[in-house]
Every structure is written in C-alpha cells, then in structure tokens.
Amino acid sequence: MADYKAVHIEKGPGGWGGPLTILPTDDAPLIYSVTGGGIHPIAARIAELTGGEAFDGFKSSAPFEKIAVAVIDCGGTARIGVYPMKKVKTVDIHATSPAGPLAMFITEELLVSGVKLDNIKPVD
C-alpha cells in the first residue's frame, strides 16, 4: 500500500472551474499527462505531492479507471471534454473555458484550468 496524500488545485489567472481535490488510490494511482513533450511539470508536481505515479499518455495508454487526474495542455476543443466525459478529474494548464461538442460534460467539479505550479497545494 502506497501512502498517498491529497492536493488542492485552484484555477490560475483567467482560468475556470475547480477547485479540485486530488487523492490517488491503489486502484487509481496515475497522474496522467496528455501533453506534448513528455510529463508536464504540473503533472510532475502533482505526482510528487500526492505520491501518485506520473504517466505519459502519449507514450502508452491506461484505462480511465486507473487515472486519479488527467493533466492536459488543451487549447479548448477536444481534450478538455474527453476526460470529464468519462468523469475523470482534469487539469488544463491553459486558461480555457468549456466549449466544443463535449462542453456539456465539463463541470466545475471535473475541470480546473489555467493552473500554474503555485495553484497546487498540499492538503494538511
């Protein structure tokens, strides 16, 4: 059993949604980075603070139920809706708001955007 800790993630400047509390579990340990150029620093920080496992979604894939949180660098149309549609909590590093054909699935309980490193804090 790994020892997981919760983090609190707030929206950044111009962002939308949240705050989210992320607590990985043995069943859902992955901090799933679906971003260009490997594990994003935001995903790395969430993994470091929670004890979750940073995972590069462009290198290999994992089932949705294994994901504690998805970290995306979405410009607002596609990835922003895919993970919320599957009820996976999602952090967008860009300051986007719900839009596109999948907008109906995006809620403040599932998405937080514009997130910077300072917006991620451990929960005491």
Place this chain on the structure above:
Amino acid sequence: MTAHYKSTVTEIGELVPAFIAEGMLVFFGEGAPEELRDFCIMHEVSHKQDQLVVGDYVVIDSYEFEILAVGDVANENLMNLGHLNLKANGNTQPDLPGDVCIAEVELPEIRIGTSFSITRR
C-alpha cells in the same frame, strides 16, 4: 506554392461527424492516446518545416482554405502532437487558444488516404 506541412489521414474516429456538424475538424498525430481516437482524425505527418501563420492555406485533397486566425497554442499543438483544431467559423480572432480558423464553409469529406497540407503562396 510550397507546402510546409504535409500529412495523410490514416484513421477517422466514430464521433468525427458530430464535430464536422459543428464545423470542426480535430486532427491528432500518431501516438495519440486511444481515448482521443474516437473523435479525431488521425494523420501521419510526412513533412513539417515551418509554423502556420494567418494567410497560409489549408489544403484538403483539392480544396483550399485561407487561414484567417491562429490561436496562441495552435502551433505548439501541431508541432508537438500533430494536433490541430480546424474551425470553419469565419473568425479573424480565435475564440480559443488552440483554434485555427477558416471561412464559414462546408467542410470537405475526409476519408482514409485524404491528403492534408499547409501551404504558402
């Protein structure tokens, strides 16, 4: 006219028609996670040389569309992930940072083997 980005469509997701109905084509390059494939057009990039800018043309088979607006993260998406959100909405200011906008036109049919390129005159 020279192409500075060239690719060929390899796969079309089940939900692509829902996006086309809203005037959007969503592309992703090889290596995109499984869950993105349902609603996107997968393409294999054969040539990428330069970033796209307003005034370039998107060429889909024999159809040409002038690019009217380019969002702040559109080039980063395209170069890193082969990812492009093409919107036929006539906007000259992108609504979203990932948008690449063309005139409000009916989008051409996309099939496996359709050629996609970005050219400059």
